[in-house]
Amino acid sequence: MRSWNRRDVLALAGALSLPALTGCLGAGGNGVTPGLLVSNLSRDTDPTVSADDLRAQVRANTAFALDLHQSQVDADDTGNLFLSPISVSLAMAMVWAGARGETETQIAETLHYLGDQSDLHTTFNRLDLALEPPEDAEDDAFRLDLVNALWGQESYPFSDDYLDTLAVNYGAGLRTLDFATAPENARETINEWVAEQTEDRIEDLLAEGTIDDGTRLVATNAVYFKAKWAHTFSAGTTTDGAFTAIDGSEADVPLMRQTAPFPYADVDGTQVVELPYVGEDVSMVVVLPPEGEFASFERSLDADGLHGLFDALELSSGTVVLPRFTFGSKVGLNQTLADLGMPDAFDHNRADFSGMVEDGTQQDLAITDVAHQGFVAVDEEGTEAAAATGVVGGVTSMPLEEFEFVADRPFLFAIRHRETDSVLFLGRIVDAATAQ
Known part of the structure; x- marks a missing residue:
């Protein structure tokens, strides 16, 4: 997805990583410069989606948002909570693009995705474009950035069809890193990208050990929002x-x-x-x-x-x-998403992400970790918030x-x-x- 550079009071970032799945290029602080795999196709900036279909998916996204919210409340009903469901939905959609069979069905039902693969990604593309701020938005008063990136194991046989889906609907190429021999450097590079996209509000999205030599893909979604109230409090x-x-x-x-x-x-x-x-x-x-x-x-x-x-x-x-108020939330979503209806995606014996690879074979891919982190600050002037989603997968009135x-x-x-x-x-x- 492209970056929206116009609004200023809230920050969100999401990262999804599959030890065989998935940017901004350039060397990170650790000196690692990602490579790049790109589709020959460009972003569709005028996707055809009816108003009714868009409205239906937005309502479905809200249903997932409340499912996600309630699952965390069930785990701890005494604490404050702040999540970005749209970050989770977008990060998972990029992984769902490579899911097949029962794995594909379970993810769609859990995330409340409507339509088939083609329909869903086109609708999310239209929604993303609709969220873009107007040209005359003032940067110092309102900013809303939304960016997607995918990070893959170099030399891994990612499918051209999968890369096409990411390029056309999410504006994302696939940045390549060496997870196999330098997983910690790769993790630091991804975390630095997330921090940059969220004005350093999310600094360590992927915890140490999240990326290992079996990682093949990390999908990241970052949203940053910062805005002043239309009517400030004195x-x-x-x-x-x-x-x-x-x-x-x-x-x-x-x-x-x-x-x-x-x-x-x-x-x-x-x-x-x-x-x-x-x-x-x-x-x-x-x-x-x-x-x-x-x-x-x-x-x-x-x-x-x-x-x-x-x-x-x-x-x-x-x-x-x-x-x-000012507070943050950090939650692991593996068990939550499995309990909501997509257990196969986390099981190496049952997960099917064969749509990501060129020869269509299973490659033993499964999601190994889904992490979400949020931050929000509300005061007299406005709101600042940050959130990140990380999905990691790999071989084995x-x-x-x-x-x-x-x-x-x-x-x-x-x-x-x-x-x-x-x-x-x-x-x-x-x-x-x-x-x-």
Whole structure:
């Protein structure tokens, strides 16, 4: 994918690596200069996708986002959480391009991919292009970068068809490294690329030992977003106030406050407010369930429900009180994705990624690691966030005229692209005191 160089308040990076699967070229800090395998085909910058098909895949992406979110909550329901589901979806899509048979089916069902291989990649290409900021976006007020890269074992027989799919739909060539004899140098090169794409917010996406001499491919997806609020909060109005955590404990945290017109809705007692960023193409939607009902609401929320909240928003005048927060999340997704429905991809005896190699043979490829890392900072000026996904594989309601929205108890938040309704980031704050 190409880099979007226009917006400034959030950072995301994703990396996917398969010890036989998968950039920006140039030597890294360790002096390693990747080679490059490229298709003869260029990026399709005007893919044909109907509005209905795009809307359906966006809704499906949201379903996966909530599956992913809930799986992490099930593992730990007491902590704050911040993920970028779109990063996971994109990184896995580049791997799915080489999956076949039952592996292909399981990944598609788990990630909620619609259509066949051709349809899905074309739709993701259209979505990526739709997310691109307008030409007149101001770099100092809003920046949104989205970049894909694939890293492969040099001299490995990657299929021309696979390289064509990556080039046409993701704008990605395949950078070659020597995983077989210098895996640690290769890992450092990929991590340096990710750090560069995310303004150093994600510095060690792939942990030591993630890459070994069996690695054949690493697929990386990086997103960086940084933006100012369209209506900034005045620092002078921020005061300490009590936040009641999900366990019932109270702690004083900095609470930002402002009164202004905002898109707002009250749906069966659940308050929703939208805080647009400069340019108003992207916003943060904050969802505050009724007191005492956060856990049950979060558990029952599905894609239709979340998009229904988006649709219910209407401009109203009111007061918003929101805590400042800064925190990060780091999770391993191997077991999560297997439990959600794609176990074969992690099993060397059953995984089928034969679509990646020239002769179409199995090559004993399987995903060995999927890691995701996120960071978010929200203050009076705006939002900064970073996230990264790494996949490693290898051989063996009615609007109110006035409202008061006080987020002094657990809430959900989503950063979404307003035109497409794509959820770029999804998080929960259940203990604001630990997010300071």
